[in-house]
Amino acid sequence: ETITVQELANRMAARVPEVVKSLMKLGVMATATQTIDADTAELVVGEFGHKSKRVSEADIEIGLEGVQDRPEDLTPRPPVVTIMGHVDHGKTSLLDALRATNVAGGEAGGITQHIGAYQVTLESGAKMTFIDTPGHEAFTAMRARGASVTDIVVLVVAADDGVMPQTIEAIRHAKAANAPIIVAINKIDRPDANPTRVRTELLQYDIAVEEMGGETQDVEVSALKREGLDRLQEAILLQAELLDLKANTNRSAEGAVIEARLDRGRGPVATVLVQNGTLRQGDMVVAGTEQGRVRAMLDDQGKPVIAAGPSVPVEILGLSGVPSAGEAFVVVEDEGRAREIAEFRQRRQRDSSAAAGAAARGTLDQMLARIQAGEQKEVAVLIKADVQGSAEAIQATVQKLGNDEVRVRVLLAGVGQITESDIQLARASSAVVIAFNVRANAQARQLATREAVDIRYYSIIYQVADDIETLVKGKLAPVH
Numbered sequence: 001e002t003i004t005v006q007e008l009a010n011r012m013a014a015r016v017p018e019v020v021k022s023l024m025k026l027g028v029m030a031t032a033t034q035t036i037d038a039d040t041a042e043l044v045v046g047e048f049g050h051k052s053k054r055v056s057e058a059d060i061e062i063g064l065e066g067v068q069d070r071p072e073d074l075t076p077r078p079p080v081v082t083i084m085g086h087v088d089h090g091k092t093s094l095l096d097a098l099r100a101t102n103v104a105g106g107e108a109g110g111i112t113q114h115i116g117a118y119q120v121t122l123e124s125g126a127k128m129t130f131i132d133t134p135g136h137e138a139f140t141a142m143r144a145r146g147a148s149v150t151d152i153v154v155l156v157v158a159a160d161d162g163v164m165p166q167t168i169e170a171i172r173h174a175k176a177a178n179a180p181i182i183v184a185i186n187k188i189d190r191p192d193a194n195p196t197r198v199r200t201e202l203l204q205y206d207i208a209v210e211e212m213g214g215e216t217q218d219v220e221v222s223a224l225k226r227e228g229l230d231r232l233q234e235a236i237l238l239q240a241e242l243l244d245l246k247a248n249t250n251r252s253a254e255g256a257v258i259e260a261r262l263d264r265g266r267g268p269v270a271t272v273l274v275q276n277g278t279l280r281q282g283d284m285v286v287a288g289t290e291q292g293r294v295r296a297m298l299d300d301q302g303k304p305v306i307a308a309g310p311s312v313p314v315e316i317l318g319l320s321g322v323p324s325a326g327e328a329f330v331v332v333e334d335e336g337r338a339r340e341i342a343e344f345r346q347r348r349q350r351d352s353s354a355a356a357g358a359a360a361r362g363t364l365d366q367m368l369a370r371i372q373a374g375e376q377k378e379v380a381v382l383i384k385a386d387v388q389g390s391a392e393a394i395q396a397t398v399q400k401l402g403n404d405e406v407r408v409r410v411l412l413a414g415v416g417q418i419t420e421s422d423i424q425l426a427r428a429s430s431a432v433v434i435a436f437n438v439r440a441n442a443q444a445r446q447l448a449t450r451e452a453v454d455i456r457y458y459s460i461i462y463q464v465a466d467d468i469e470t471l472v473k474g475k476l477a478p479v480h
């Protein structure tokens with residue numbers, strides 16, 4: 001367990017000479033690039049008035065949690081909001097309507113980029129960030145990887161439809177994540193709108209809005225007519241104030257990957273949300289098992305930026321590959337360190353997938369026969385999608401489909417076209433390949449035919465779910 005003097009200084013937002021001086025007091029002579037052990041580092045951290053927290057997996061995983069910020073270094077940061085609710089209740093419409101309230105940048109009719117998250121600046125100067133992939137699938141997939149990016153959940157309930165199954169699921173997810181809920185009662189413009197019914201129904205799920213004597217804020221809105229948006233934003237800011245959200249802008253950045261994809265011209269492109277510190281162009285970052293220097297950063301308007309502070313989403317270019325949504329990113333001091341961490345994580349990932357990969361061979365028909373005969377206990381799938389968010393969402397969806405007899409195992413959920421190596425992996429584990437808005441290249445198609453690997457093409461998530469469910473039940477019609 002070691003750390004260099006330089007990196008320790010970075011993490012405490014302290015100057016190297018000060019750290020060196022503090023080490024000298026402890027009788028340790030070290031220069032910026034020399035390493036010191038964790039015990040010594042802890043003493044120095046204490047000297048500077050910080051609290052330190054040892055992280056398992058030794059220094060390699062120390063991340064920025066290694067050093068906690070001093071209260072006096074913290075300043076308020078904008079809230080990060082996720083919009084959830086039942087399908088067709090208006091999540092996308094509300095995200096669009098809220099985006100249009102931004103007074104900063106983007107001249108009217110300008111091009112807004114979809115980067116998976118956007119920030120809005122209100123006339124008052126207050127800011128808030130919205131995660132732009134509505135629905136709880138993405139939210140759950142992110143949480144599964146340990147990312148908790150959402151401070152506040154806006155639960156959209158259509159006033160003409162009331163509480164529906166996905167409303168209830170969204171409530172469960174928000175509660176599991178300990179994220180406070182603000183209820184947006186949408187479609188208030190509709191003649192059959194019945195907001196009181198919504199409030200009453202919510203009581204059954206332990207959500208008592210103020211009018212019902214509870215503490216949950218609720219706001220009537222119309223995403224379509226763009227009404228009530230200012231009150232919704234006020235509610236978000238009030239909730240943010242109660243949460244006392246703070247960060248230290250004066251340190252190297254850490255945060256989470258919101259989504260990532262492979263761009264034909266620009267290579268791996270990742271949208272990251274800075275959660276603490278300031279991310280700068282030229283910084284060396286590790287994101288999941290990938291690493292690289294931030295070659296360029298773009299904001300949600302597609303404009304180049306050179307720095308991004310807490311709660312700011314940016315697209316970054318320069319990573320070695322496509323990280324997974326929900327993975328943490330962290331700025332490290334140099335390339336050597338970045339490679340070391342990335343390689344360590346790759347090794348760990350390989351070890352765990354090799355252990356999971358030893359399954360029986362066989363074509364889909366044989367798989368079905370075995371499932372029907374009660375011999376096969378699992379359906380393996382390999383997922384490739386056009387964007388990471390979809391891959392994650394499909395993974396979360398199909399994993400839930402297993403039953404007591406048959407389990408669903410996801411070998412891989414990745415981004416990009418289907419290649420020969422995907423087919424080989426699928427073949428080795430008798431997996432079905434799910435192609436979501438992507439195609440297989442010619443070699444992969446040939447290999448799949450030769451090896452009787454089944455590739456199924458989709459563009460709608462619930463159809464994937466339907467097919468896998470049928471497969472789990474052992475009743476899938478023969479494939480041609």
Ligand code: GDP
Pocket residue numbers: 085086087088089090091092093094134186187188189190221222223224225
């Ligand atoms: P999502 O599935 O939750 O993302 O829902 P959408 O945003 O796609 O909206 C579903 C449908 O409801 C669309 O036809 C919208 O035009 C409509 N809609 C959304 N918000 C409102 C609203 O405030 N009033 C009315 N009347 N319709 C709305």
